[in-house]
Amino acid sequence: MDGEKQQAHSNRFISLVTRDTLAMVLAGGRGTRLGGLTRRRAKPAVPFGGEFRIIDFVLSNCINSGIRRVSVLTQYMAHPLIRHMHQAWGFLRGEFGEFVEVVPAQQRMGEAWYRGTADAVYQNLDIIAEHEPRFVLVLGGDHVYKMDYGPMLGFHIGHEADVTVGCVDVSLDEARGFGVMTVGDDQRVRSFDEKPETPTPMPGRPDRALASMGIYVFNTDYLVRMLEEDAANSDSSSDFGKDILPRAVAENHGVYAYHFNKHIDSGTGYWRDVGTLDGYWNANLELINVTPELNLYDRDWPIWTYQEQVPPAKFVFDDQGRRGEAVNSMVAGGCIVSGATVRRSLLFSSVLVAERSVIEDSVILPDVVIGADCRIRRAVIDSDCHIPDGTQIGIDEVADARRFEVTHEGIVLVTREALNG
Secondary structure, X not given: OHXXXXXXXXXXXXXXXXXXXXXXXXXXXXXXXXXXXXXXOOHXXXXXXXXXXXXXXXXXXXXHOOOOEEEEEXXXXXXXXXXXXXXXXXXXXXXXXXXXXXXXXXXXXXXXXXXXXXXXXXOOHHHHHHHOOOEEEEEEOOEEEEOOHHHHHHHHHXXXXXXXXXXXXXEHHHHOOOEEEEEOOOOEEEEXXXXXXXXXXXXXXXXXXXXXXXXXXXXXXHHHHHHHHHHOOOOOOOOHHHHHXXXXXXXXXXXXXXXXXXXXXXXXXXEEXXXXXXXXXXXXXXXXXXXXXXOOOOOOOOOXXXXXXXXXXXXXXXXXXXXXXXXXXXXXXXXXXXXXXXXXXXXXXXXXXXXXXXXXXXXXXXXXXXXXXXEEEOEEEOOOXXXXXXXXXXXXXXXXXXXXXXOOOOOEEEOHHHXXX
16 A cells, blocks of 8 residues: 555655646757658658657657656747647647647747757746746657657656756767767766767676757756856857757766667567667568557657548459559558558558559658559658659669669658659
């Protein structure tokens, strides 16, 4: 009975903390490493996993964690993201103090757009003041992951931190693209280097480094003070990773590291950086594994989104050489596989694959039409593309490179612009 009381008290504590937290999601990034996928949309609006957008994962984490006051800060190519937000995230009840609000860049502090991640929050300090949270949870809108923010908030309070940084261990090569930390036994951050050429390895693990996830818990009054001081510094780039956190560590403030890998509960331990085309392709195709790390079927931690009203997927014809089939694949609603073969691939909604075509190891985004007698391998096909009959993609790398983007790993990105060019 004592254990049950302790658990009930712990859950009540987390509930009170999450209700006193405002999440600010930074969703204005260009995502240039995704190439043509972000030519018409911000990275958080890029489709992922057959039914979702990348931003759905961070917003679902908030809702599932009990954080129901969320401001989404947009800037670059915002319209597709704003449209998705209105369609998918308008179900919260304002009369109960719940909201997921879209905050376009409004140049409140002058004529400049957001200069960096810290400046994006600084230019919206009036929103923080309006909601009067005890804590501000700053999140990026461009990673795919499942995380309960409640334990991280509890860690932050337990360590009497000014700011807590979510972190994961990554390879030294990957670490060059992240903020890299060293920490003491008490989990206090001793150094913070943004995207270092030579990352500092973890003690006892010479091939791994501790990298920032771009997830921060701030005491509100501390955050406001740091942002105001940073805004007064004309030499600052106004970025959390480049300016705010290194300065906080250098001035010996209470900066602590919350190691995501060590605090995860069952089912909420997945995190992927999908910032490159290779990473995006890999993360999507991981989902077709028999037991993928990211469980989209988890009813205890659902991923919320807008579900387009489309009919079920259909597979037609059963003739030799003209059989509609999908093997080791995921196929969303509205798709028609007409006498074609799909292997180890992921088809988003309303994709049509015509007769005798073969699709292998590919990610096909919504509303794509693939003509007859096509052969497509190791490709990402952007939405609304019409692939002519007889097209071959991923077969001849030299020919592909003349028309399309081809990555280090040989993944071919096909966009409308490239097809029409």
